[in-house]
Amino acid sequence: MASRKPSVRHPSHNHPLRGHKALAEEETICSGCDLDLIGAAFKCTKSECDYFLHKSCFDLPRETRHKSHPDHPLTLLYSPPYESSTYECSACSEYGSGFVYNCSICQFDLHVGCISMPESVEREGHEHPLTLLYCSPYTNGLIVKCDVCQETVPDHLWSYYCKECDYGTHLHSCEVEEVVEPKRGGGKASTSGNKGGGRGSAASELAAMLEAQREMERMQIELHMEMQRAKIAKKARKACLKLI
Numbered sequence: 001m002a003s004r005k006p007s008v009r010h011p012s013h014n015h016p017l018r019g020h021k022a023l024a025e026e027e028t029i030c031s032g033c034d035l036d037l038i039g040a041a042f043k044c045t046k047s048e049c050d051y052f053l054h055k056s057c058f059d060l061p062r063e064t065r066h067k068s069h070p071d072h073p074l075t076l077l078y079s080p081p082y083e084s085s086t087y088e089c090s091a092c093s094e095y096g097s098g099f100v101y102n103c104s105i106c107q108f109d110l111h112v113g114c115i116s117m118p119e120s121v122e123r124e125g126h127e128h129p130l131t132l133l134y135c136s137p138y139t140n141g142l143i144v145k146c147d148v149c150q151e152t153v154p155d156h157l158w159s160y161y162c163k164e165c166d167y168g169t170h171l172h173s174c175e176v177e178e179v180v181e182p183k184r185g186g187g188k189a190s191t192s193g194n195k196g197g198g199r200g201s202a203a204s205e206l207a208a209m210l211e212a213q214r215e216m217e218r219m220q221i222e223l224h225m226e227m228q229r230a231k232i233a234k235k236a237r238k239a240c241l242k243l244i
Helices: 197-243
Strands: 017-022 039-044 052-054 074-077 100-103 108-110 130-133 159-162 167-170 180-182 188-190
Touching: 017 052, 130 167
Parallel strands: none
Antiparallel strands: 017 039, 039 052, 074 100, 100 108, 130 159, 159 167, 180 188
């Protein structure tokens, strides 16, 4: 019997979509941002079609302005506009293969997750909020090093920085996971030390999501490269046969 749930359309997909509550054990991946899908979502009404979207990805604006790229608006594309079917995010330098905010004039590309990063975060072990920067905080040629992992942060990439302490971190890879202990009364409470517990929780969840995205993107890039090598080898064999 056909489902009576109402369906909706999204320009990223040819088939109707229906509301869906994604569970962690389903290990579903969002077709928009390539991140793990948990909670409110949409799924394709066709049983043979494995297309899912976060509700937040479904609701993304088609065009937006961002402080990191003030000269031009950014347009939401449902697939990368490049022959490789991938793009390199201008914020974190990681590859993407799903939705992307793009400036065609400058070939400027942002993950939908990066464009939503908060302008200020609190970090356990540091007394001041860290501010989101879109380039190096230094103008004297000094090299930026992440104070968590001690690795260099390229000048053109985003970072979180405390000017008062000259303390900075990578955009994504160095979030501290929140420690959770039982509350009195049976609930749970954060003991991360963050004053903004909600923001800390969101940052921890986003860190896990972005790590899953990076792993997925690495696999996709490796697959793409393998396919390209296979095509080149096939062309080489054809060329050799013509010479015989």
